[in-house]
Amino acid sequence: MAQRGLQRAGRRSNLALLGLLLVAAGTGVLGYAVGTPTAGRVIAVAHGAAGLGLLLLVPWKTVVVRRARRRPLALRAPSAAYWLTGLVVVCLVSGVLHAAGAAGIWASSGTPIAALQVHVGAAIVLAAALVAHVRGRHQRPRKVDLGRRTLLGAGALAGGSVVIWTATEGLWRLTGAPGATRSGTGSYERGTDDPAAMPVTQWATDTVPESAAEQVQLSGGGRTVAVPVDDLDRGDSVRAALDCTGGWWADQDWRGTTLHRLVTDHLGPLAEDAQCIRVTSVTGFSRRIPLRDARTTLLATHAAGRPLSTGHGAPARLVAPGRRGVWWVKWVDRVEVLDSPWWLQPPFPLQ
Incomplete structure (x- = not known):
């Protein structure tokens, strides 16, 4: 029974992670094409909330991983999962830095590398690694994936993600960070009428x-x-x-x-x-x-x-x-x- 419970918990956490990553990736790509204030704002909010929502899954996923480590070596998750985790962390950190208004992460030949550049670069590598990882899991859709409990959990995750995004936006305004003045698409003003x-x-x-x-x-x-x-x-x-x-x-x-x-x-x-x-x-x-x-x-x-x-x-x-x-x-x-x-x-x- 405990083993089945672990499997169900692991499956739900993986589905939630995959869902948030897909929303973040889809809205990230869409955001590059849409520049209207209203549509751009909706896309940017969905992108930021999906990314920050990953933080809500950390405690849940940590428990599953710890229990999985007790299983025989042949049944443990492959090391690719740890690479994915690292890439997700880089995406999150660089995305938050850009939202806060960081000018750059480090300098190369005296030229700052924008947090947004790191964010996009890590996201591209993450997308490729995620495809390879998912293909290797061989998990098929199940009826239970659309069950009442799953749908309620998805709603709670979506709501919690929006709450975290709203809190970070409030933090930028409270502290006077440059991120408080960015546009609906996440861009910063540079050179209006000049x-x-x-x-x-x-x-x-x-x-x-x-x-x-x-x-x-x-x-x-x-x-x-x-x-x-x-x-x-x-x-x-x-x-x-x-x-x-x-x-x-x-x-x-x-x-x-x-x-x-x-x-x-x-x-x-x-x-x-x-x-x-x-x-x-x-x-x-x-x-x-x-x-x-x-x-x-x-x-x-x-x-x-x-x-x-x-x-x-x-x-x-x-x-x-x-x-x-x-x-x-x-x-x-x-x-x-x-x-x-x-x-x-x-x-x-x-x-």
């Missing part, structure tokens, strides 16, 4: 090109037109927040031309089968924008009344209000009207 003060960052292996494009190649409906970059400033403007996935945001007044104006002025009315517009950088980085957003998405040449700098996408960059910085393609040299869906692309650029 483009020169915005950090120069780019996605993954993308790098600042040595030379800028002199024209943008525009294609669609069987036509191709080369538009000089000097003709891209058509006076269209929008005030939008660049919310970078590197953990910072800045509001700017952007000026240039909307994608809709760019396409219709040079190619004529959009074809009936047109579904999205693909915007590509000289580096190969690209994103597809839904056709419904073409009137509000800008190909910007200026920020705060000044021409864009090379680091911030000169001569032209995409400005996609309500989307995270990963969508804001820099150094644009190609715009294409496509008859395929906008979502027919990787969640994030793979180059």
Whole structure:
């Protein structure tokens, strides 16, 4: 009986751990794509609560592990579980440090490594290790997994996770920590109305090109037109927040031309089968924008009344209000009207 009780307890704790890790991973990935204040806030809260909720399982999991150590060596959990534990700790600590407003964890050649970078890096390694670990457990779903006791436990865990998250947010406000001022997506303000003060960052292996494009190649409906970059400033403007996935945001007044104006002025009315517009950088980085957003998405040449700098996408960059910085393609040299869906692309650029 004791052995069966241990097995049930171990199974429930493992399912709870897996559930929280999946929620944390899913909301972490989703948070990179959604930049609207309301949706971004909900995603950020779910991500933080799921991560901190792991702390609630520590006492329960510790008891199970201690009892498991008394079993014969062949029946004990593999050492991979301890590696997973270490990675989870790194993710939690680095995530809390970022939420508190830590500038960096350590320095390499005088450059601080952001807590967010450590958090994301550890999470990627953790995801791979978790997949390998789960595949090796060979546990099948059971009816009891959806039983009343399990559902009540899941509800209590979710509620407790939100309580811990709320307590940490209250702590930042009480102590005046920088984390109290971060945005709903978890980013910190850097350079609003001052483009020169915005950090120069780019996605993954993308790098600042040595030379800028002199024209943008525009294609669609069987036509191709080369538009000089000097003709891209058509006076269209929008005030939008660049919310970078590197953990910072800045509001700017952007000026240039909307994608809709760019396409219709040079190619004529959009074809009936047109579904999205693909915007590509000289580096190969690209994103597809839904056709419904073409009137509000800008190909910007200026920020705060000044021409864009090379680091911030000169001569032209995409400005996609309500989307995270990963969508804001820099150094644009190609715009294409496509008859395929906008979502027919990787969640994030793979180059």
